[in-house]
Amino acid sequence: xxxxxxxxxxxxxxxxxKKSLKCEQHLGHNAMYWYKxxxxxxxxxxxxxxxxxxxxxxxxxxxFSPECPNSSHLFLHLHTLQPEDSALYLCASSHEAHVxxxxxxxxxPGTRLTVL
Amino acid sequence: xxxxxxxxxxxxxSEEAFLTINCTYTATGYPSLFWYVQYxxxxxxxxxxxxxxxxxxxxxxxxxxxxxxTTSFHLEKGSVQVSDSAVYFCALRGSARQLxxxxxxxxxxxx
Numbered sequence: 001x002x003x004x005x006x007x008x009x010x011x012x013x014x015x016x017x018k019k020s021l022k023c024e025q026h027l028g029h030n031a032m033y034w035y036k037x038x039x040x041x042x043x044x045x046x047x048x049x050x051x052x053x054x055x056x057x058x059x060x061x062x063x064f065s066p067e068c069p070n071s072s073h074l075f076l077h078l079h080t081l082q083p084e085d086s087a088l089y090l091c092a093s094s095h096e097a098h099v100x101x102x103x104x105x106x107x108x109p110g111t112r113l114t115v116l
Numbered sequence: 117x118x119x120x121x122x123x124x125x126x127x128x129x130s131e132e133a134f135l136t137i138n139c140t141y142t143a144t145g146y147p148s149l150f151w152y153v154q155y156x157x158x159x160x161x162x163x164x165x166x167x168x169x170x171x172x173x174x175x176x177x178x179x180x181x182x183x184x185x186t187t188s189f190h191l192e193k194g195s196v197q198v199s200d201s202a203v204y205f206c207a208l209r210g211s212a213r214q215l216x217x218x219x220x221x222x223x224x225x226x227x
Contacts (some may be wrong), residue, residue: 107159
């Protein structure tokens with residue numbers, strides 16, 4: 001398998017459930033990202049991992065908990081979510097770039113999450 | 117901080133029409149600029165990029181030129197197809213690790 005894969009592609013969960021989203025990249029990258037895409041809103045960066053260390057956390061509620069066990073895998077653990085958390089969750093990866101070098105990010109297909 | 121402003125959509129065109137989607141940016145230094153495309157039900161795909169002033173990125177008939185003097189990176193295509201219907205995002209990568217995205221422009225091409 002190539003590129004960035006995400007599972008599951010669709011997830012429906014209740015507010016009391018605990019679930020996890022998985023992302024895997026096969027590109028040899030060393031930085032990984034979680035984004036949230038909601039209808040009619042700009043893409044929101046949630047977390048950034050570089051060399052398996054979390055380097056960015058953009059004021060994301062604690063009900064979202066990321067995990068990066070190695071440079072190829074990224075998880076987003078979910079618990080006690082709210083209906084407004086329903087969105088498309090996108091994973092991306094890239095080479096860790098030095099300033100001024102424009103390494104692009106490669107995106108997975110996303111997980112469509114619905115919170116009831 | 118860095119920011120990207122895209123023309124608001126939706127944009128509806130007939131097949132073979134000329135397409136322009138405007139994108140302007142604000143950033144310190146010399147950012148790299150990108151256009152991503154998102155087809156229905158899919159993630160974002162890189163369409164083209166430019167890493168320095170006056171560079172022209174091109175792919176699948178789409179082009180965009182990095183204009184530092186006007187801080188712009190407008191996306192153009194001479195003849196759109198129905199299969200080009202998608203959401204297009206302009207983005208930049210400046211001094212921060214992450215990409216800064218525009219709000220996206222929905223394009224619908226009618227046969």
